[in-house]
Amino acid sequence: MMNRKKKIVIVGGGLAGLALAMKFCERNGEATVVSYQSLKRSHSVCAQGGINAAIDAKNEGDTPEKHFYDTIKGGDFLAHQPLVRDMCYQAPTIIHLMDRMGVAFNRTGEGHLDFRRFGGTLYNRTAFAGATTGQQLVYALDEQVRRHVHDGSAKTLEWHEYLGAVLDSEGICRGAVIHDLRTDEIYTLQADAVVLATGGPGQVYGRSTNSVVNTGAAATTAYLQGAKYANGEFIQIHPTAIPGQDKLRLMSESARGEGGRVWVPRKANDTRNPKKIPENERYYFLEEKYPLFKNLVPRDVASREIYDIVYNQELGVAGDPMVYLDLTHKSREFLDNRLGGIMDIYTKFTGADPRETPMKIFPAVHYSMGGLWTDYGPDSHGLIDHGSPKNQMTSIQGLFAAGEADYQYHGANRLGANSLLSCIYTGLMMARGMMNYVDSLEKSVDDIPSTVFDDSCSHWKNRFSEIKKMKGSENPHKLHLELGEVMLANVLIVRDNESLEKASNEINDIETRFKDVKCLDTEDWANPSPSFINQLYCMIHLSKIITKGALLRNEFRGSHYKPDFDLIQPKDFDPHEYIDYLEQKQYGEVTEGKFPPGHLEYMKRFEENNEKWLKTTVAQYKNDQPDITYEEVNTSLVTPRPRKYD
Amino acid sequence: MARPSKDEIHYLLLKLHSLTGIVPIGAFLVIHICVNSLRTVGVWPYQLSIDAINNIPFLLIVEVAFIYVPLLFHSVMGFYVANIAKTNVHRYRYPRNGLYTLQRLTGAVVFVFLIYHLGTTVGPKLLEGKHHFEAAPFLIDIMNGEFQTWQGIVIYAIGIVSATFHFSNGLWGFCVSWGILIGEKAQRNGAIVFAMIGLVLTVLGMATVAEFNMNPIPVEATVAR
Amino acid sequence: MTEKTITIKVKRQDTPNTPSYWQTFKVPHRPFANIISCLMEIQKTPTTQDGKNVNPVTWDCNCLEEVCGSCTMVINGQVRQACTALVDNLKKPIVLEPMSKFPVVRDLQVNRERMFENLKKVKAWIEIDGSHNIGEGPIMPDQDRAKRYVMSECMTCGCCLEACPQFTMDNSFLGAATFNQVRLFNLHPSGEMKKEERLDAVMGEGGIADCGNAQVCVEVCPKNIPLTESIGDIGRQTTWQLIKNLLTK
Incomplete structure (x- = not known):
């Protein structure tokens, strides 16, 4: 028995990382949260619409079992069922917990939690805080972690980057190599276990709804160190985003959950003001094709339909690749109260007021269902043994993954408002198993020779000094954009093997050119250039995983649509x-x-x-x-x- | 009661700074301007009110405790408060920021003005030993003199406007920082009311100046009782 | 065809302890471009107006949709988020500076640690018994929730502090963002249980009494949080607390 607290390193300050930190500290452990930026700024804040829990507040007969079925069906049956079932059964508890922490969830007349509809279900199952639910949930967890920091049980290393896991001679993860993004120092942290809660890889596509930090580099590094990466080809394309130069900004599914209607003019190249187009000349294609779910079909379905309307039927608004998302039939007060956040975003970035004029939107890369392969310990009731050390462990012993960085919960397509749930669920669920994992270790990290850490550290120090010496002719940022273009052109909504082959070749070409990259900045203080080059290296490898997985999978499942195999x-x-x-x-x-x-x-x-x-x-x-x-x-x-x- | 900590003292002093600006200093300013403005109504009402003031028991102690000490305290704290801030109205040109800057500026102006005002009135009074019922005629004589030159008028005009602004804007600040006005609308309406109070005080003050200038009647010493 | 360009002047600083200097860049104009996309252009071709190759400008950003609070900087003299600063709406040449009330890390990056430390000072959290299953949260009228929601949108971006004349690098003023957090948590039925501790924390040097009500905070807040209302309300709560302390302690 150790006479010190169990200590873990959590990489990532989003929902999964924070939930785990809180739970682990509560269980008298010591968690160090490593974050690329200040906590509170992680990508989880971008989640807008809400979080699912079958509480059945509207007396519709909703149950966790139905939530489970919707999730499994939404994911085209590719998710491990006991895990998803457990998550759905835990969901109501999670919502009540978040509510107790002070999340400003919208409420009913009696003061209880209010719920709205989301895609892929017929029930009002989504709890929400305006249209910035992710932000509100992150803040609540961040506050609890800050409380633990204040009390001394949690530590934060903000402005630090995770470079890789420290593996001992048996291949067990014993700590992490950390890069201080300000002082440029590289050092190791010893830990009983390391958790990657590092989110998704949207940056592989250059422009997506993801934040700048979502490069997938940490997960890819684990893959490069031997961890399995699963279901990489399943990339969710969100049907509604605002096209932009630097980013495709998300327009939440809640816009449709609250009554938003998707349509295009029936006549191609109709340049009339949308408000002037009479009802019978509008084509509400989702409502017509899916009379049961209407605008709230799952995301993969909606994205494919929009793609079909724009590129096959050539009915995009004014001939451009865009369709209308219309909320103008709803009152201003209603929209401000329930969707204020996204109304403001649209207004700020396009100059048009969505309360007055229909929004113009198009699908965008949004979420990775795939991620690091992780394990789980089922119990005998079709649920999960929360004490199992296997829970959320990657194929590298002692290295865990949580949140979007793992692959287990969404199958081939994620349902809206399930991501926040899966992040918090994994974070909370895995804490006990990790405690047991540490107890089960034959050899503690304290008995690992220091050379193991020194070797890892010097490996990364060398790597970074090599990067700084790169003086080639390629600009890493331009190369990144090219990679994104290749992925957007070939590995998106509609896939065919010819384009995928082409993408593979082009990625290989980019990989070759990567060797000729120039490190633009060689300073030793707060220098983002070497980190970015390392991340680009990871993104190239990740794009290969995604592309090869897509190429080999000759079928149509969820977000992976190959018309040839329909x-x-x-x-x-x-x-x-x-x-x-x-x-x-x-x-x-x-x-x-x-x-x-x-x-x-x-x-x-x-x-x-x-x-x-x-x-x-x-x-x-x-x-x-x-x-x-x-x-x-x-x-x-x-x-x-x-x-x-x- | 436990000995207050440094933080508690800091907080109390700032609260007192805010409070003393209203009572007694603000209250005194209102009385002072109102009483003097009676001069515009006539000599007798003016005379009577001066007598009433002179009849206050222990007047000197009252003056020191309720005017001079709070004034000194408010000034010292005012300079301290202004000193920990850095105005930026040149960058952020919002009305309230302008008023904030003016509040600090007028505070300094009033401070200088008061040195002049006291130096030319209370100073000589003390030096020449004019006490009690002898004081009023002595002071009014001085004032009659002041307002015969344009310099005097300008100095007093600046002093009065600064003081009434500082008071009425300070009244608003007091109401916000003590939590009397909270909502945006309440704060805006409060500001309008206080602006009107300030305006009335300014008019009264300036009317008094005009009266002194046009009608410099000496006041008799009332018979000592 | 000549490409339309935008001129951008950037105030740069290599380390916290070295002097700042100015450099001017030209970037191609694109419709709906914002400051971030311009900075990304500079990153791709880090060459100044007079053809000198320099290190790319460094800045903070993350979500690019004004919910993370990272990319605060001073743009044409006004503090704001760079992601929502569309170049078409800005006066040219565009002048970029780091925030002046926080220590510069490098170029446009600053260290806003002080804001996060302040959150600890006022215990900006709800002291839950634990994250285990102990039932529902407190029932709350939706009007109260709506009030709290607006306040809880604060993303610790620092605009309110940068623009506050009372907040300087060398004093300890807590600032509007922190007072707003005190109000946010005091308004929650469970948070209210620690109300007095939070109020005590703002009744000291740098606390609520230091606020001079210049009210620039509310003007520059990108999330339109009613900061001055929060300040007024905390003023009221502390006044009662003061009276209570004086009479009962």
Whole structure:
């Protein structure tokens, strides 16, 4: 037994990292939060619409089980079911906890939590604080962590960058190499365990809805150090974002949850003022195609439809790649109270007031369902054993991942307002297991020879001094933009193997040119250039994982849409037929005539496809390339079946 | 009661600074301007009110305790407060920021003016030993003299306007910092009311100056009782 | 065709202890460009107007949609977020300076640690018993929630402090952002339990009594937080606290 507190290093000050820090300190551990910027500025603040929990406040008969099913179906059955189920069952507790911490959730007339609708569900399940829910949740957790810092149990290292894990001779993670972004110092932190809660990799695409720090570098470094990276090709494209020069700013799904309607003029190149276009000349394409879910189909579906309208049907607003998102039928007070934050963002960046005129939006890269491969310990009830040291551990022992940086919760497509939930859930859930992990270690970090740390440290010191010596002809920022262009052009909403091959080649070309990069700034104080070059190196490798995963996965699942491999669902298909079919098959009496024409063939195609592709993609770094293998998905609770939203 | 900490003293002193500006200093300013403005109504009402003041028991102690000491305290604290700030109205040209800057400026102007005002009135009075009922005619004589030159008028005009502004704007500041006016609308309405009070005081003060200038009647010493 | 360009003057400083200097850059004009996208252009071609190759300008930014609070700087003499500063709405040449009330780290980056330390001083958090499952939060009228929500949008960007004449580098004034946090937490049913501790923390040197009500804070706040209302309210709460302290302690 150690006679000191258990100490962990948490990289990332977003929801997952902060939730874990709070919980770990509460359990009498010592957490050091390493953050690229001041806490309170992490990308989690950008989440707008809300956080899901099936509390059934509106008496619609919602239950955590339905939340679980919606999430699994939304993710096209690619997520491990016990984990998702556990998350959905914990959700109400998490909302009440956040409420107790003082999050200004909107409330009902009686003073209880209010809920609104979001995509991929028919229930009012999303708790929200105006349209800046992520910001409010981050602040609440940040306040609790600050309280622990004040009390001495938590430490923060702001303006510090995580460079890599310190691995001992057995490959167990014993600490982290840290780079002080101000003094430029590189040193190691000893820890019983290290957690990467470093968010998503939107910067791989250059322009996305992600923040500047979301390079995915920390997760990629883990991959380069031997950790498995899973489901990289599943990148969520959010259907509604404001096009921009430096960033594509998110226009929350809550805009549609509160009644926003997506439409285009029926006539191509119609340049009339949208308010002047009569109702019968407007094409509300989501409402027409999906009469049940209407504008609130899941994000992958909505993005594909918008893409189809703009590029195949050429009906984009005034011929541009944009469609209208219309809230002008709602009152000003209503919009200010429930969507104020996003109304302001749109006004500030476009100069137009969305309360008066329909917004012009287009899909943008938003979230990575994939991430570091992590483990979990199921219990016997189809839920999770919260004490299991396996929970959230990557394939490197002692290195954990949480939040968007892991892959487990959203399958092939994430439902809106589930990301905040998965971040907080992982952070809170894993604390106990980590405590047990530390107890289970045969050898404590205190007994690890200091040379292990010195070696790691000097490796990174050398790496950075090598980077500073780079005097080639390529500008790293321009190269980054090129990488983004390649990814946006070829690995986006609609994918085909020819473009993916092309992207692979172009990425390889960029990788070669990377060797000729110039380090623009060689100062030893607050110099972001070497860090950026290192991050660019990581982004190149990450883009390879994404592209290769997409190239090899010859099917259409969730956000990964390859028209060549679309199984073409018959229009009048009912997913329940598939359950009947499976049942009949089990009793060996599938009767052709019982299904409408074409349905049986479709179901057979579907079954065969699932046989082959209902698997987790696992990338491992071998010979400078991602080596892709596939792993079974835990579908022990609900039978995978065709998705349908109309 | 436990000995107050440095922080508590700091806070109390600033609160007192704010408070003394209203009572007794502000109150005295209002009385002073109002009483003197009676001069515009006529000599007798003016005479009577001076008599009433002179009838206050222990007048000297009252004057020292309720005027001079608070005034000195308010001035010292005022310079301290102004000194820890750095005005920036040239960059941030908002009305309230302008008033904030003016508040500090007028505070300094009033301080200089008061040195002059006391130096030319109370100073000679003390030096020549004119006490009690002899004081009023002596002082009024001086004032009659002051307002016959344009320099005197200008000095008093600046002094009066600065003092009434400093008071009425200070009244607003007092109401905000003591939490009497909170809401944006309440603060705006308060500002309008206090501006009117300030305006009335300014008019009264300037009218008095005009009266002294046009009608320099000496005041008789009332019979000592 | 000649490309339209924008001239940007940047006040630079290599380290906290070296003198500042000015450099002028020209960047191509693009529709809807903001200051951040201009700085990104400079990063891509770090060459001054007179053709000198220099180190790229460093600055802080993250979300680029005005919710993270990183990119505060002084643009044409006014403090604001650089991401929402669209170049088309700015007077040219555009002049960029770091905030003056916080120590410069490098170029346009400053150290705003003081703001975060202040949050600790006033205990800007709710003292929950623990993060385990102990039921629902307190019931609260939506009007109160709405009031709190507006206040809790504060992103610690520092605009209110930079523009405050009372807040300087060498005094200890807490500033509008901190007073607003005190009000935010005192308004919460559980937060209220620590109300007195928070009020005591602002009743000292640099506390609420130091506020001179110049009210520039509320004018420059990018989130339109009613900071002056918060100051007035904390004024009232501390007044009662003062009376209570005097009479009961």
